[in-house]
Amino acid sequence: MRDTDGRNADKAQALAAVENVTVLDVTLTDEQSVKQAVESILVKEGTIDVLVNNAGYGMTGVAESFTTADVHTTFDINVYAPWRLIKQVLPAMRKQADGLIINVTSGFGRVSFPFATVYAASKFALEGISEGLHYEVKRLGIDVALLEPGAFPTEMQQKNNPASDQGVFEGYGAIADIPNKMVAALGGEMQDKKPNPQDVADAIVKLIGAPKGTRPLRTVVDPITGHYIEAANQAVAEQFAKGLTVFGMGELL
DSSP: OOOTTTTHHHHHHHHTTSSSSSOOOOOOOOOHHHHHHHHHHHHHHHOOOEEEEOOOOOOOGGGGGGOHHHHHHHHHHIIHHHHHHHHHHHHHHHHHHHEEEEEHHHHHGGGGGGHHHHHHHHHHHHHHHHHHHHHGGGGGGGEEEEEEEOOOOSHHHHHOOSSSOOOGGGGGGGGGGGHHHHHEEEEEEEEOOOOOOOHHHHHHHHHHHOOTTOOOOEEEEOOOHHHHHHHHHHHHHHHHHHHHHHHTOOOOE
């Protein structure tokens, strides 16, 4: 967690009171902070069995309204932070010939909807890292799995950030009003389908409990549009297998 002596102190203390839970203060955008956290776990436990990369940062708006700094911030949390942790845990997992890395992406890691363009790009990037890595480390006893949630009523929805260059909206006319329609439509779907964030946690637990080597590369958790993403995943998987075989790497399947 961040800021365990400040704004998150109460949450950190509550978690630390749970049996077998240790809370570490980690800033995921700080290389040294991540390194120290992983090293402290290895000193205390001697092993790291599972890494779940769940931190996420949302920012919406017409793509042109994103500054370079906006894009960098989004990628720093959604792409570079998971990679920092992956890079730190892989040596230990390779040494023990065992481990599981679960990267939480999004349905927007498979399709890029308008007005979520940069967020989707960051999730596309994490999907790309995870897919290639899945096949690279599988024979070393390490599973890499992707969890693709849809829209859920979580704090991330409430803390979504507007892109910085708001001045460009004037040039988009009525198009700039479309995100409001999307929010309204999504609100209606949420009331109808009532997605429960607990389903995401349950899916993570299910992946952890599955036998090594049997875990799917992608798991969709999305009662609203999940069937679209599942269909896309299936179609891509079939063609991916053909491509890997053509490039002489069919044995990795």
